[in-house]
Amino acid sequence: MAARILVIGNRNYSSWSLRPWLFMKQNGIAFEEVRVPLYQASSKQRLLTYSPSGKVPVLIEGETRVWDSLAILEYLAETHPGTRGWPADSVARTTARSVCAEMHSGFPALRQNLSMNVRKVFAPRTWPAEVDEEIERIQSLWQSCRERHGADGPFLFGRFSAADAMYAPVVWRFIGYSVPLAPAARAYCDAMLALPPMQEWRSAAGAEAETLPQFEMAP
Numbered sequence: 001m002a003a004r005i006l007v008i009g010n011r012n013y014s015s016w017s018l019r020p021w022l023f024m025k026q027n028g029i030a031f032e033e034v035r036v037p038l039y040q041a042s043s044k045q046r047l048l049t050y051s052p053s054g055k056v057p058v059l060i061e062g063e064t065r066v067w068d069s070l071a072i073l074e075y076l077a078e079t080h081p082g083t084r085g086w087p088a089d090s091v092a093r094t095t096a097r098s099v100c101a102e103m104h105s106g107f108p109a110l111r112q113n114l115s116m117n118v119r120k121v122f123a124p125r126t127w128p129a130e131v132d133e134e135i136e137r138i139q140s141l142w143q144s145c146r147e148r149h150g151a152d153g154p155f156l157f158g159r160f161s162a163a164d165a166m167y168a169p170v171v172w173r174f175i176g177y178s179v180p181l182a183p184a185a186r187a188y189c190d191a192m193l194a195l196p197p198m199q200e201w202r203s204a205a206g207a208e209a210e211t212l213p214q215f216e217m218a219p
Contacts, residue, residue, distance in 0.1 A: 015169030025197035154191035
């Protein structure tokens with residue numbers, strides 16, 4: 001077995017897989033990738049050979065297995081301190097962990113209505129009120145992070161961090177569903193989309209053969 005393996009699902013749909021993959025790619029952390037297409041008859045059994053949760057992603061490094069995107073990001077930030085996965089400033093670091101936790105456990109309406117679909121760009125449409133509220137909350141959160149902690153670069157805390165990896169799927173959602181964005185949020189999305197690993201992910205998603213109807217928006 002390779003020294004470091006990241007098991008992911010379909011690139012087009014698996015937002016949780018994108019997060020650690022992007023962080024590792026952006027920071028030059030070498031790994032072997034194993035892709036297990038989701039929602040197939042054999043998917044669960046295959047995943048259980050890698051992860052006790054039977055879900056993606058999972059990072060395998062020697063005898064260590066880390067499942068769940070945020071847990072993997074924490075592990076990588078700890079074992080690769082040169083990545084500066086969390087901001088050095090204590091206030092910024094606490095804020096970064098808070099916004100990551102909010103993403104990890106929140107925004108259920110956004111997840112339900114705007115499934116990540118990297119291959120598609122849909123026409124604008126009217127969303128339920130709860131979706132609009134979550135879209136506004138995310139834009140407000142991004143703007144606050146940028147204004148308070150973003151002086152050193154174009155990302156939420158200046159330099160690319162675990163927080164940007166956590167919100168990367170939201171960037172694809174906002175762009176793919178043609179969500180109207182305030183200038184600050186649009187600039188942040190543009191900075192994220194310009195990252196070579198984000199373009200690599202998009203290209204690979206476009207080459208995937210699987211289509212999962214439950215994650216395809218109805219006309």
